[in-house]
Amino acid sequence: MAAISAKTHFPESNVILIDQNELILKKLRLSGGGRCNVSANVSVQTIIEQTPRNGRFLYASLHEFNSTHIQDFFSTKGCPLIEEDHQRLFPKSHKATDIAQVMLNELNRLKVVILLNTYVNQIDLHNNKVITSNQSLNYDHLIIASGGLSYPQTGSDGHLLKTLSQHVPVEKCYPAETPLVSNDALIQSKLLQGVSLKDVSLTLFIDGKKKKHVKHDMLFTHFGFSGPGVLQLSSVCRDCFEKKQSVMMSIDSLPHLNHQEVEELLKNQTLSKVLSMHQLPKRLSEAYEMLKDSLTPTQFLKLWTFNVHDMRGFNQAFVTSGGISVKAIDPTTMRLKAYPHVSVCGEMIDVHSHTGGYNITLAMSMGYHAGRHCLD
Numbered sequence: 001m002a003a004i005s006a007k008t009h010f011p012e013s014n015v016i017l018i019d020q021n022e023l024i025l026k027k028l029r030l031s032g033g034g035r036c037n038v039s040a041n042v043s044v045q046t047i048i049e050q051t052p053r054n055g056r057f058l059y060a061s062l063h064e065f066n067s068t069h070i071q072d073f074f075s076t077k078g079c080p081l082i083e084e085d086h087q088r089l090f091p092k093s094h095k096a097t098d099i100a101q102v103m104l105n106e107l108n109r110l111k112v113v114i115l116l117n118t119y120v121n122q123i124d125l126h127n128n129k130v131i132t133s134n135q136s137l138n139y140d141h142l143i144i145a146s147g148g149l150s151y152p153q154t155g156s157d158g159h160l161l162k163t164l165s166q167h168v169p170v171e172k173c174y175p176a177e178t179p180l181v182s183n184d185a186l187i188q189s190k191l192l193q194g195v196s197l198k199d200v201s202l203t204l205f206i207d208g209k210k211k212k213h214v215k216h217d218m219l220f221t222h223f224g225f226s227g228p229g230v231l232q233l234s235s236v237c238r239d240c241f242e243k244k245q246s247v248m249m250s251i252d253s254l255p256h257l258n259h260q261e262v263e264e265l266l267k268n269q270t271l272s273k274v275l276s277m278h279q280l281p282k283r284l285s286e287a288y289e290m291l292k293d294s295l296t297p298t299q300f301l302k303l304w305t306f307n308v309h310d311m312r313g314f315n316q317a318f319v320t321s322g323g324i325s326v327k328a329i330d331p332t333t334m335r336l337k338a339y340p341h342v343s344v345c346g347e348m349i350d351v352h353s354h355t356g357g358y359n360i361t362l363a364m365s366m367g368y369h370a371g372r373h374c375l376d
Contacts, residue, residue: 001367002368002371002374004106007112020155022117023100039070040067040086047067050353053321053353061331061368065365065369080092118132125339128142146159149173168336171323177355178317178318179312184306200218202215224308224309248308253302272285274297325350
């Protein structure tokens with residue numbers, strides 16, 4: 001998007017896009033289970049609220065290019081988007097490759113030069129030079145969008161982050177929007193592996209203090225928990241496991257009923273019947289058999305608590321928390337304050353959002369913004 005924006009706004013410029021992969025948009029092609037949750041049909045304010053890490057930094061870029069612009073961009077190029085639950089936007093074809101093809105078509109139409117299978121070994125910020133695996137290139141302006149550390153097999157290896165850390169402040173990187181691990185006996189028994197709960201209320205506690213609350217879907221796994229709600233909770237964990245802090249997660253399976261209403265319900269119905277009435281998985285009743293000595297049925301449905309012992313690493317993290325400090329970047333242009341001929345955008349910046357189309361929205365918004373202001 002940065003290359004498209006730069007060539008669109010400065011058509012006389014020679015724009016070169018460098019990608020170490022054999023094709024562009026390798027990570028995007030994997031997103032949304034291969035369907036690409038490309039954005040969310042929400043306001044700019046909601047996007048910022050759904051961005052727990054430095055969301056306010058994005059006001060300028062989102063004002064210039066946001067979800068509305070993304071929908072217009074793809075629909076006018078023959079790839080309309082459709083809205084699913086939680087305002088998520090997907091291509092109508094349900095194919096991430098169609099999103100990628102629109103981008104490639106636009107790059108080709110604009111005559112952007114694309115260098116594939118080209119690794120950037122070094123950037124000389126003082127002499128405006130990029131040294132790749134194949135050649136040395138001089139630049140008038142450079143936009144770097146090399147990602148964070150998540151999904152490293154797609155090229156996000158952190159090499160350019162490490163290179164830039166010698167010149168600008170870079171915050172330590174952690175996995176974010178990643179599944180949580182529990183060693184509790186019920187989880188280790190794998191009794192609930194594969195069970196999903198829809199629109200439950202989840203609360204995360206760190207050292208006994210409530211840190212985050214969400215209402216969303218979750219999934220039990222062989223190692224702990226995943227699903228959109230759990231991924232959102234993980235955004236506040238960052239370094240809490242390094243610090244040996246106590247982390248707990250509670251589940252309210254019936255958030256639309258209060259504690260007393262559930263008590264009344266259970267006076268006249270069995271737990272299995274209540275589960276069936278509210279479309280909750282039957283296997284929960286088996287789980288309660290393991291917990292009934294320590295939990296009442298009401299507590300099980302309204303305040304079911306697990307210990308969280310860790311979170312999954314960068315191989316399973318949707319995004320990276322950390323990266324180039326926002327203090328080093330001019331948010332009105334995406335340029336580095338110390339090196340105004342260089343812009344940075346996307347996941348390599350210390351900004352991340354929740355899953356649900358928000359992170360791709362941020363990437364496209366920052367990319368467009370960087371391209372628009374690269375030659376101001």
